[in-house]
Amino acid sequence: MKKALIIGITGQDGSYLAELLLDKGYEVHGLIRRASTFNTSRINHLYQDRHDGSPRLLLHYGDLSDGSRLVSLIAELQPDEIYNLGAQSHVRVSFDEPEYTGDITGVGTTRVLEAVRLVSPQSRFYQASSSEMFGATPPPQNEETPFYPRSPYGAAKVYSYWMTKNYREAYGLFAVNGILFNHESPRRGETFVTRKITRAAAKIKAGLQSKLYLGNLDAVRDWGYTPEYVEGMWRMLQHDKPMDYVLATGHAATIRDFLDYTFEHIGLSWQDYVDFDSRYLRPTEVDALIGDASLAERELGWKAQTLTPDLAKIMVEADVEALSHEGSHWIDKPKFL
Template sequence: MPKTAVITGITGQDGSYLAELLLSKGYEVHGLMRRSSSFNTERIDHIYQDPHTPDRKLLLHHVDLSDGVALVNLLRDVQPDEVYNLGAQSHVRVSFDAPLYTGDVTGLGAVRLLEAIRASGVQTRLYQASSSEMFGATPPPQNEATPFHPRSPYGCAKVMAYWSTVNYREAYGLFGVNGILFNHESPRRGETFVTRKITRAVARIQAGLQEHLYLGNLDAVRDWGYAPEYVEAMWRMLQRDEPDDYVVATGVAATVRDFLQAAFEAVGLDWERSVRFDPKYERPSEVDALIGDASKAKSLLDWSAKVQFDELARIMVESDIRQLEDELSGHRVRVDR
């Protein structure tokens, strides 16, 4: 009998790749999405509407992480083998402008889901999407034993979700794991996140549709990996005999400037001619360096990252160039000067 999984945040970058992975393994996948006045399913349309894969079962539900009763009812109806909580307000800079909303969705939302699992009595395994932003000001390299020192409302909310998962594991015997994922990107990354903002700008600058790219701190050090590889690690965590917490990272440090250079070099351009500083993109409190030590994941999950930041930048630039070419062939595209 095929396994059943529930994914919160299925319309996001990670949710879409995870849905593909689970469907390829024969799962029946139930995706949760917030009700809104506009559709936001473009990342999963290709699998949801694919006529060539009728045996792949993907079902979508309008259930919000703010609605604990709806979560209980859905879990009782679906009886999932696995639950992946990827739903969140996940933009760090935005969390400073919307701290209460971020805390409610990213922090309390995880608690509501944990309590819904407990209250429904469903025997399932939970993956909680934790974040390297929880480490914040703690110096790298960061591993599972590194103390947390978050530097944003988003990081604080993720710490709450992390410890709540540990608490439900210890108090109620819930099979709950935390995947502490460092920055991971792809062509499906939202356009307001710095890596996608860069690669999309490269495509537009090369095409003569944009002159400048405005960014904040170029010296921030991050550990950038490839999202399709990282969802594989999520799945592997839930296949273990015992629940535990894992750092998922490449271990390779790169500044925003390094990523910029790799992205512009992918099309033979000099980034310094196009990039301008804008203080509005700086955070009130900055995280200087996040570099993960994924030794535990390599040892226990047999997982390690293959794609490094320079190849990642090239993959994303080439995808944005193809997407722009498709837009240009279909209709007029705005020129940014």
């Protein structure tokens, strides 16, 4: 039985990846930060025992700012695979907290890599890189496209990307970068624009909200469906050779388009409800991110199946359904066992 450690297991990507690995028979360990409130809502449905009575999922307290804890935990677990999905991941917030973003999103990766090098060099390591690293470089963007980050978040991810490559080349680690373009789901955080839109649309439809305030509606993004993307992460670590890959749909949509797809699906016109708010603008904007995932299709057999129109429908239907379940912050029809 393979053993995996997921750093950032309570996030959108971490929860779907945990599901995937458990379905494949892995023993899954997750690193979570200590908080005064429960923050495991996305993975609560995964708590069930294996047939032999041992736990399927084990959580450990720790933080990307604490290198000694990372060393001790990885030394204890000796995982076959480590997925670093942890980060301060909100691009707009990174302008307000650039130092914290650099420490967690950037230097945090080095702490994990150093722990792997010191105590578990046989572990295969996945680094969650981001299309935000491309920033101002015109699309389409692939593995050979130069980076030009336009935010502290993007700059921190570029640092993590090069440190991952450096540890691979300097120490022979099986370490890969997955350069994922935007990927969304009903489990997306409510402050991210796609979920903000679908959640607001559901509440407007139900008469619980009257307005939605957004910033730049002309930004072009390549939006895919998260469950498909975590499959791509896993495939990268099963390949014979450590390589870096772009995962993307190759299809472009603006935020206006996402509004169209969402509101049309529930029979409303978004122009009646959406107003501009300059507070949501970034100091430096990223105009267009459109990925070319040809290498992943060729080497890994991976290809995105869900495009933006269907993704918007999946998300808004889930948010409409969530409103009928008091206390639900997200819904993906989990089975609590």
